[in-house]
Amino acid sequence: MTPGTGTAALIAARPRLLRLAYRLTGVMAEAEDLVQEMFLRWQDAGTGEIREPVAWATTVVTRLALDHLRRRRREAYVGSWLPGPVVADPGDDGLAARRAELADDLSLAFLMVLDRLSPSERAAFLLHDAFGHDHVAIAGILGKSPEAVRQLVSRGRARLRADRPEIHVPKAKRDAVAARFIAALMAGDGAAMMEVMAPDAVLHSDGGGKRRAALNPIFGADKVLRFFAGIARKNTMALRFQPLSLNGDPGLVALNGDEVWFALVPDVVGDRVARVLLVSNPDKLTGVAAVLIPA
Numbered sequence: 001m002t003p004g005t006g007t008a009a010l011i012a013a014r015p016r017l018l019r020l021a022y023r024l025t026g027v028m029a030e031a032e033d034l035v036q037e038m039f040l041r042w043q044d045a046g047t048g049e050i051r052e053p054v055a056w057a058t059t060v061v062t063r064l065a066l067d068h069l070r071r072r073r074r075e076a077y078v079g080s081w082l083p084g085p086v087v088a089d090p091g092d093d094g095l096a097a098r099r100a101e102l103a104d105d106l107s108l109a110f111l112m113v114l115d116r117l118s119p120s121e122r123a124a125f126l127l128h129d130a131f132g133h134d135h136v137a138i139a140g141i142l143g144k145s146p147e148a149v150r151q152l153v154s155r156g157r158a159r160l161r162a163d164r165p166e167i168h169v170p171k172a173k174r175d176a177v178a179a180r181f182i183a184a185l186m187a188g189d190g191a192a193m194m195e196v197m198a199p200d201a202v203l204h205s206d207g208g209g210k211r212r213a214a215l216n217p218i219f220g221a222d223k224v225l226r227f228f229a230g231i232a233r234k235n236t237m238a239l240r241f242q243p244l245s246l247n248g249d250p251g252l253v254a255l256n257g258d259e260v261w262f263a264l265v266p267d268v269v270g271d272r273v274a275r276v277l278l279v280s281n282p283d284k285l286t287g288v289a290a291v292l293i294p295a
Contacts (some may be wrong), residue, residue: 006053024065028084078209084284125156198272208281
């Protein structure tokens with residue numbers, strides 16, 4: 001394969017590589033950096049010797065992501081870590097309808113659970129269940145035996161089921177509950193918020209040490225309600241609120257002038273909001289800001 005043909009193949013594969021990198025890292029800016037690094041390595045490689053450029057690129061992006069995840073785990077993060085929201089599936093090429101094949105694999109709640117897996121479990125699970133690679137191909141990517149990959153995928157599935165049990169409620173009904181919560185929050189209607197929250201609802205907020213956020217999860221619907229009441233009481237900014245689909249789910253974005261101040265997604269389990277995920281770390285809001293705020 002000529003270098004020019006290989007480069008064209010990688011450009012065509014970029015949306016898929018970006019989707020993989022985002023699901024591995026959970027942060028759009030980080031995913032873009034990894035894919036860009038892959039292209040730089042392609043330029044430096046003897047590309048005429050690479051027979052399958054897309055397979056090579058998948059391996060490089062995955063290994064870069066694994067290194068990144070391992071570094072992240074060694075570094076101290078201020079407060080709770082949450083994925084960074086996106087308005088659309090990164091690199092979406094018209095295949096959004098396939099998201100249902102992996103139980104909302106793009107949702108913030110699912111990405112948050114994925115982060116509890118080891119880096120190798122996360123990569124093996126995603127490559128197999130979300131991206132359709134077989135155990136032998138993944139073994140080559142991860143530098144492990146096919147049997148080791150099989151065990152990684154199996155452990156990943158088991159841990160995901162334990163952390164996020166399936167409750168078969170149609171997505172349209174879950175979205176309706178989330179929309180009710182968002183409407184009640186915008187209206188400052190605490191009673192309506194309590195109606196749709198589970199009694200043991202939890203709020204996770206991620207400011208990354210760059211914006212104020214609760215350092216630890218807030219447990220209990222009544223305490224979650226008090227958290228938002230406190231924000232409303234202390235808010236001296238003229239925040240504007242905009243409902244917006246985030247990661248394929250109903251969400252809410254708060255804008256302070258020309259800045260995205262936070263993005264929020266209710267995680268609905270069954271017919272109640274079980275968790276509220278609030279991201280205010282500005283490093284994780286760049287993708288949302290790019291869509292909402294003109295350059």
